[in-house]
Amino acid sequence: MNIFWRELKYSRKSMIWWCVGILFMVVSGMSKYGTMKSSGQSANEIFGAMPKSLQAIFGLSSLDLSTVMGFYGMLFSYLVLMATIHAVMLGANMVAKEERDKTSEFLMAKPVSRIRIITSKLAASLVLLVIFNLVTYAFSTAMVKHYESTADTGEIWKFMAGLLLLQVLFLAIGMVIAAITKHPKRATSLAAGILLAAYILSIVIELNDKLDALKYITPFKYFEAKNLLSDSGVDAVLVTLAAVICAACLSAAFVFYKKRDLKS
Amino acid sequence: MNVIEIKNLTKRYGNARGIEDISFHVEEGEIFGFIGPNGAGKSTTLRTLLSIIFPTSGSATIFGKDVIKHGPEIKKQIGYLPSEVFYYDKMKVKDLLNYSASFYKKDCRKRIHELAEIMDLNLNKRIEDLSYGNRKKVGIVQGMLHEPKLIILDEPTGGLDPLMQQKFFDLLKEENKKGATILFSSHILSEVQKMCDRVAIIKEGELITVEKISTLQENNHKKIKIETKQPVDAGWFAVDGVTNIESDGHKISFLYSGNINIIMKKLAEMELSNLWVDEPDLEEIFLHYYEKEEGSK
Numbered sequence: 001m002n003i004f005w006r007e008l009k010y011s012r013k014s015m016i017w018w019c020v021g022i023l024f025m026v027v028s029g030m031s032k033y034g035t036m037k038s039s040g041q042s043a044n045e046i047f048g049a050m051p052k053s054l055q056a057i058f059g060l061s062s063l064d065l066s067t068v069m070g071f072y073g074m075l076f077s078y079l080v081l082m083a084t085i086h087a088v089m090l091g092a093n094m095v096a097k098e099e100r101d102k103t104s105e106f107l108m109a110k111p112v113s114r115i116r117i118i119t120s121k122l123a124a125s126l127v128l129l130v131i132f133n134l135v136t137y138a139f140s141t142a143m144v145k146h147y148e149s150t151a152d153t154g155e156i157w158k159f160m161a162g163l164l165l166l167q168v169l170f171l172a173i174g175m176v177i178a179a180i181t182k183h184p185k186r187a188t189s190l191a192a193g194i195l196l197a198a199y200i201l202s203i204v205i206e207l208n209d210k211l212d213a214l215k216y217i218t219p220f221k222y223f224e225a226k227n228l229l230s231d232s233g234v235d236a237v238l239v240t241l242a243a244v245i246c247a248a249c250l251s252a253a254f255v256f257y258k259k260r261d262l263k264s
Numbered sequence: 265m266n267v268i269e270i271k272n273l274t275k276r277y278g279n280a281r282g283i284e285d286i287s288f289h290v291e292e293g294e295i296f297g298f299i300g301p302n303g304a305g306k307s308t309t310l311r312t313l314l315s316i317i318f319p320t321s322g323s324a325t326i327f328g329k330d331v332i333k334h335g336p337e338i339k340k341q342i343g344y345l346p347s348e349v350f351y352y353d354k355m356k357v358k359d360l361l362n363y364s365a366s367f368y369k370k371d372c373r374k375r376i377h378e379l380a381e382i383m384d385l386n387l388n389k390r391i392e393d394l395s396y397g398n399r400k401k402v403g404i405v406q407g408m409l410h411e412p413k414l415i416i417l418d419e420p421t422g423g424l425d426p427l428m429q430q431k432f433f434d435l436l437k438e439e440n441k442k443g444a445t446i447l448f449s450s451h452i453l454s455e456v457q458k459m460c461d462r463v464a465i466i467k468e469g470e471l472i473t474v475e476k477i478s479t480l481q482e483n484n485h486k487k488i489k490i491e492t493k494q495p496v497d498a499g500w501f502a503v504d505g506v507t508n509i510e511s512d513g514h515k516i517s518f519l520y521s522g523n524i525n526i527i528m529k530k531l532a533e534m535e536l537s538n539l540w541v542d543e544p545d546l547e548e549i550f551l552h553y554y555e556k557e558e559g560s561k
Contacts, residue, residue, distance in 0.1 A: 002366040010354075102350035106406070108316045109344035110367040113336045261317040 003107075003117060007094065007124035015128060018086055019135045025082060026136070029075035030143040033068060037147065056206035063226055068148040069155055072140065073225030076159050079136055080166060080220065084195055087129055087167040091174025092191035094121040095257060099184035104262040114258050122175070122250070129167045133160055155229065162223030162234065169219050169242050170195060172249035179256040184263060216241060265292045265328075267414055267445040268313065273322035275308050282308050283469045285322070290447055295440055297460035297477070298449040305469040306449040307347055310418050314344060326414065340368065343412035347419040347449075349403040353392035357402055360391060361409060368410040379405040382435060383428070397423035404432060408439065415439060415446045421455055433459060486524070489517040490531065491538035503530065 036046075047055060047065060064070035095118065098104040107117065137160045141153045173194065178187035202220035205211045215221035215238075222238040268290040275282035283305035290296040298306055311317045313324055315335045324331045326338045351360050358376075365372035380387055383401045391402065400423045407415065415436070421429050436459065440446055450456050456463055457477060465472040495513040505522030520527050531539070 002363065006363060010352075101352065102348070103352060105311075105314075105316060105344070105346040106351060106364075109314050109339060109342065109346075109407075110364070111336045111339040112367060116336075259318070 001120070003112070003120035004124050007121055008127060011090075011124070011128055015131060018132060021082065022079070022132070022136050023139055025078060026075065026139040026143050029078065030072070030147060033071045034147050053207055056203055063229070068144055068151045069229060072144055072156075072159075073229055076163075076225045076228075079140075080163060080223075081199060083132055083136065083163055083167050084170040084219075085192065086132060087170040088174040088191045088195045089188050090125050090128060091171040092178040092187040093174075094125050095175050095178035095253065096181075096184040096187035099263045100187075102263075108262060115254065118175075118179075118254060118257050125171055125175075126168070129164065129171060133164050133167065136160065136163065158228045159225070162228055165239070165242055165246075166219055166223060169246045169249075172246045172253065175253040176249040176256070179253040179260070219245070266290065267292050268296075268324070268326050268447060269328075270309070270313075270324045271322055273309065273312060273324055274320045275305075275312060275317065276320045281305070281469045282320070283312075283466075286466070286471050287322075288464045288471060288474050290445060292445055293440070293443060294461045295436070295446045295448060295459050297456035297463035298447060298466065299451065299453060299456050299463055300466035301451050304451075304466045306451075306466060307418055308469075309466070310344075310416055310447075310449060313416065314339070314342070340410075341413040343407035343410065343415045345403045345407040345415075345417045345420050347422070349399045351391045351399070351402065354390070356388060356390055357385065357394070358387040360402065361387070361406060364406045365409055370410065372409045375411060376405065376409050379408060379435075382431060384431075395423075397425065397428070400424055401428070404435075408435070411439075411442075411444075413444055415444055417446065417448045419450055420448070421450070421452065429455070485519050485521045486527075487517070487540075487542040488520055488527070488531075489515070489540040489542075490534070490536055491515050493535055493537050496534070501530070503527070 063073045065074065098107055108114075137156060140156050140159070144151050144153055144156065174188075174191040177191045177194065178184065181187050181190060198218040199220055201214065201218040205214050205218070205221060219242060222242050223234055227234045266289040270289065271287055273286045274284055276284075286305070286309060298309070300306055308317070312319050313326065313331055315332050318332065327341065329338050331338065352363075355363070361372075361376050361380075365376065376387075379385075383404060385398065385401045385405060389398075391399070394402065400420075404420070407417075417436075420432070424432060433455075436446055436448075446459075448456065448459060460477055462474065462476050463480070464474045492514055496511075496516060501509060501516070501518060503526065505520050505527070507519045507521075509516065509518040511517075
């Protein structure tokens, strides 16, 4: 448990800053909804006049922006980007930092197995992801209620469930990258790079209907607002795929970390 | 009983040299020196013992248990001081020591304070504010706070002033008396000479010899220096066992190994004005080993 608590304590400050970031994102995003509502303009008209490529970049294809939940759906795609950046960096950092900070010789001389070390780090990371998720839920619900007190915020739970799955998925990707790479200092930037590539791919797919089959490659297509809001819900195949990738990355992270020569 | 047993240990890093076919053992209760120049493979060997890195081939046991299979179990009784001491910078010294102690299922608070007292270490400072020598002290306390049965030290004296070194050596001797086995790596021969019972000499990844310190000094060489009234030809000393002759006419010095009576007879035939016979220090023996190795290639 000592490694678990130490990791939580270590991450305290950065977690507070991420929470401030979430607050800023949700408040500033939803305040645009307030502006539009009070000016009587239809958000659908404004955004509908934009070229399709811009719409794709804003992440608002087929969302009804005149409803508060539709508008929140647009904001959600940014929250997803933020949460996944947090998760992928957290995962890479957790695994790489002992080597990067040259503390692996200290830790490895202690009577703990590598499996226990990485399990403790995984557990601490999951707690941080849940905190991120709950804070996002709290701010989102509060702001949506603020602008439409009658809105059905029960839908937000669905968003958060999708968000949490993506967070865990990117945490696992970050961890496996750091466990495999021989350059612990580069692990975090490598993980962030892979995330960015996946994000750009998701926009490209949005722009080009012919590339729809590629949606299996980028996790950003797994839980989209438009699917979460529609009655059909999310594709069961994609949920399963997310779970499988996640399990594969985590087990690979354990196997590689157990066998690697640690730098010091 | 052998506390450490290393069998044909080899570690290669791609084409770069690691260690090649190293075998030796450390007996219970001894202070064992592991000496060689920087980059000879001392740290590589020690890191393999702690399964920080894994051997290419060969194996090692500590307390009779395989270091890879039973790593966590044997580490309960190991204290390790790495050559370069790095810790979590944001932590205070006492937080780090408590964190370190939390890995062992025993109360180490009393021992932490005792050790900090001996080593004159301020527990309330942040690690990032410490000098190199003070970090080393944190490392020493950290490695000994759980009263381990085996203490592994990698270049432990770097950064410590002579007074601290002495306190540290006294501390080690005390632990040794209480029954701790100590493996001590160093490139400074005089400290090994002071501390150790036996030494392993390593060079370029290969083990050159394992000897008792006393054997190294006694059996092998005498350092002889004479002063004569008449100039003497250095060639006069060209007998078996004489090496490193240096002469400036009246003063001649050389190393001698072999039957002491032969050289005494030679000396008795001369008219001497002065004579010195010394034990060579390890440094000279060490150089001698190097030259022998070079010569045999």
